[in-house]
Amino acid sequence: MEKQDALWIYEKMNEIRQFEDEVHHIFSKGSIPGFVHLYAGEEAVATGVMSQLDDDDYITSTHRGHGHAIAKECDLRYMMAEIMGKKDGLGKGKGGSMHVADIDKGMLGANGIVGGGFGLATGAAISIRNLGKENVAVCFFGDGGANEGIFHEALNFASILDLPVVFICENNQYAEGTAHRYASATETIAERASAYSMPGEFVDGIDVEDVFDKTKAAIERAKNGEGPTLIECSTYRNYGHFEGDEQKYKSSDDVNAGRDCIEEFKKKAMENEWLTEEDAQRLETDAKQKVEAAVEFAENSPEPDIDSLYEDVFA
Ligand SMILES: Cc1ncc(C[n+]2csc(CCOP(=O)(O)OP(=O)(O)O)c2C)c(N)n1
């Protein structure tokens, strides 16, 4: 990792954390329709991966997609408007939190279907191959998503075709209230890679440098035509499964409980002289201002017109 990577990562980590804390606050006031699943706590994964991608690289996301979208440099104002169901939202206010997408940024969408990204990312990798491009597709999914049938179909298919795709499992220890250690036949998700003849890496997903290093190697492998990699990032979510979840199933003994990826990275980045206290304060303040501007923009954006109900409808 270079200094410029570290500065970008620290900036985006703070944007995600502050955005999510603000969405938590706004949701409690009743200004957000539908379900919201917050990404706070898992910032090291999205930023460690996305610091190595361009707009022409694709990602597929999950129901917990705000962090992926922010790290893929989607505009916070249009994201907040979408989450509030407003006309200026990325999806014209019709999709909400679970359908934040921005094709121009290569963000192929958050997804209400658990495991919905596997087929999309594998398909995006086929398009990269067929168009002769030198890009990569990254598929984010949860520990629960890893137990969907399409996980196995996509990994097998990507492996036999050596597709330029990286499968990134965000193992936050729970799928809703079901613990990973209860629901998975294998101790790790990473070891399942051997069934599909691809490398499997287990990463400390709270340590952004570990995420950065292991995904760097996987992205290079994909771009060199050497095929897919499965990476499992061990992480933890700060909030409940969705807003309103009492989290009675969580325990202080949980893997990664009590760790904070932003604090850990700040300490390491200062020790490595990538970040000064002044840089940190400036980036934290910038993030706060960006989030405040996004809320103001979204609050002032109108509701979608009733006449727009049938626009962009294909069937
Ligand atoms: C196909 C499908 N099955 C079930 C659900 C209901 N559901 C929504 S999120 C979720 C748990 C997902 O857990 P995980 O993949 O670990 O992601 P996390 O919420 O922990 O980020 C479930 C079962 C769904 N949305 N889609």
Ligand SMILES: [Mg+2]
């Ligand atoms: Mg999970």
